[in-house]
Amino acid sequence: PTTSPFLHPGPCSVEDKLAIIHLRRDLQLPTILRQRDDDNEGYVEGKVVNTRFGSFPHSTLIGLPWGSQVRASKVDTGSRGRRGKGDEKKRKREESEAAEILTKRSKLAETEDDDGEVSTPPTPKEGAEVVAASSGFIHLLPPTPENWTISLPHRTQVVYTPDYSYILHRLRARPGTNIIEAGAGSGSFTHASARAVYSGYPEMGDVNGSTTKKRKRGKVWSFEFHEQRHMKLEKEIHDHGLDGIVQITHRDVCEDGFLVNGESPNADAIFLDLPAPWLALPHLTRSKPPPLKGPNGIAPTDSVSNGDASPKPFVSPLNPSAPVHLCTFSPCIEQVQRTVSAMRQLGWVDISMVEVSQKRFDILRQRIGIDNGAQRGLQTSPASVDEALQRLVEVEGNLRNFHEQGERTEGKKSEKINPNNREKILESLVEKKVYKEGRLVHRTEQEVKTHTSYLVFAVLPQEWSEEDEKRARAEWPIKI
Template sequence: MAPVISPFLDPGTHSAAHSLGIVQLRRDHLIPAVLAPNGDSDYAEGKVENTRFGSFPHSTLVDQPWGTQVLASVVDTGSRGKSKKRKRDGKDEGAETPTTDATETKKDIVKAATASSGFAHLIPPTPETWTLSLPHRTQVVYTPDYSYILQRLRVRPGDHLIEAGAGSGSFTHAAVRCVYNGAPGMEDTSYAAADMEEELNAIGTVPKKRKHKTRYGGVYSFEYHEPRAKQLQHEIVEHGLDPVVTVTHRDVYGDGFNLNDNTSPEADAVFLDLPAPWQALKHLTRTPPSAATVQAVSSDPSTPAESSQQAMGKPFVSPLNPRKAIRICTFSPCIEQVTKTVAALRTLGWLEIDMVEIQAKRLEVRRERVGLAEEGLRGGNASAATVQEAVQRLRDVEGRAAAFHSQQKEKQEDIMRRAEARKKGRKGENGDGEGSVKKEKKTPIGKEGLPPSKHDRLDKAKKDLETRALYKEGRLIHRTEPELKTHTSYLVFAVLPRQWTAEDEEKARKKYV
């Protein structure tokens, strides 16, 4: 059976076992996980993702619609180790039973119990979410940069793209989505293909066969650091992208961009994320450059005029597509690198050289609720929205202050009257032997005659919150980030015209003259 399409290209409607899923805890906090509910684990619930918002066993993440809010589970984190695992029916929960697959084992999994709090969202993998959640091995190319780069390189389905300096694989995953138009040995289970086939069968139409053989798109990724190259290859296979991506451990400065058997990738676009991209440009030509050109481009007199493949007697094979113009982009953080790269591009015949700097700012769109009714509520601005609200609040404050001072004055006067009565002695003016003070019944100042206090306002706001539709209230506003982040790198673009021979000139003359 042919392997199914990668979840990066068509994730389907539900998550699946042994496929990549993204656990989203917050807007910028995402955790990638290859869902393996029966995978090897020290937990009785199977493989578990432990986060600050709770534990999420993979058994609760499989066969869930994308976008589902998954509740956290109660996981016994103290039962780690095979000797301490839970036991049920007198048997070890970790006891494994052999299956038909020699590389996997199956064990009884305890059903996870839902926790009282904590949740996460399960979302499908995309180049954007993978860029935010991938394990960083180097500085990555972020979405604002690679989206602009792929647009300027005019990468389309069926194109071949060379990437040098793969690093963490952020750009690799984004490029795959652009070039993919199928792959040999890859089963296209996408909904678009299924709908098209169903529609053609319904109307009884048979699609026409193409005259030319389909040219499948591909990404040819080169990485100098061997551990990073191996890790990227492992991730590409794990994500189901290996039919489209070719990862090669290579020093492109000396060995160029052809494959290990000296086969040309016939690239239509090139992306160089290298410390010294000008030293690799001598390999991105249609004909072997002269020794003087190589030394001028490399800016180093000791640079050999030939590559290691030519030194071993292999003929020069251009890695570029001879049938169309080639577009290139270099990714350099320093302007000195840009200067050397531009000089090398001019020397080797590249045209339309241009430099771009991307400075992205995030826009926050939300509703702003302003008013004294928002006091004590989350997400609101408890400031006066109008002059009338501000004046009324001042009147309430002054009214309560006046009532408070009046009550304090009455208490003070009552204390003074009692003190004067004690000074006159025990005998009163009526001679009955006891002092007498006429007690006047005062009406206490209650809540009925006073403006509402802060406690009263908070209680009223909580009661009104039960009937308010906060998502409809307030003004819809957008705000940018307060500070502009520094640039990631300078992008240098150039175009190498297609190869034009005497035969091409003769064909054009016969056709158009």
């Protein structure tokens, strides 16, 4: 069984395994936790992750329950600490930037926190070598395809979670499925499909619910023709413990098809994220395909070279005893047209196109009260503060009326603030933090990423001979 933290994260972070350092929702750092400092960074504490929220020695991150909040440490740079004047300036600038970001972040946390409290980070685990808490904190998360997609090193455009969850669902990817993926690119889809087809969860038993029978092992057959990308992904898959589940081949699939060392992947599902998927389709047939007509007019292949010049008989890369589900991912409608044309000629049916359009809603509690920043603004822009003050007094008044008299007074004109009471009101509002009673509001992301790609789905039915029909009739106890 695999020990991949993506599939079996266990209860705690483990040395030499991947963990995700969560700084903010959109800012996460994947890190393999190592006690020893192989890169010789020169920290007394060993290996250290430096973030804009402070420094985190790996020793403070290993062996913690997933989800733990960890405080930054003051780290000792040892001999490496002798820096030049320029370095000192840079360090000071970085520190002040970090402090600024932290202030902003804690304000955000105040608005975001559901119960209105700013949570205090817990004390780090016993024995952790935290010298002294410095600036900020992080959360430690187990890796998942979702947080890996957000944090992975981008080598290409990637397929994001809203698209790949829908694609895997339509491809009927499930434990035991063999899925072909080309091109693999940065491996975002690879990780999501590896989790979908993995069949080694002990609690699952086999497809019939029994734990004694052997479950069909699913696999991701991944192809990438760019050498460096192929090498990087191969290393990542190894580092993530996914070797047995993902098999990566360095190959131009449009030229050389999908057999691996002459062996068929026996694919039940296919995902093509390629610039010209129609060139790969003639390799995804059940028997030798006819020459394609129209702009896709390319010669059919009856052999897979694999560097071997002698022609071999046609071997299909598809599962012969099940319908095969296919998805292609193309940004332009012209690519879709050419793909659909090739699909029709090659016998694919049930062809449809979908575009996934994701919109994110931010839900937060509208803060009532006034903070020190606004108080400072009093000196610079009294007019705008007056306006804000008037609004706050109104909201406060509405709330008071509602709580004391059960009367809703929103929208009613309230009295103007007496300028003599201005300072007093301001002070009382600063004291109060009534945002538990604040109104829940939502707003959509300002920059909505609309178009990613068009998803074309199709099904290649199982071939059905007379013998198959006879066998089926003999097996099924139904009379027609």
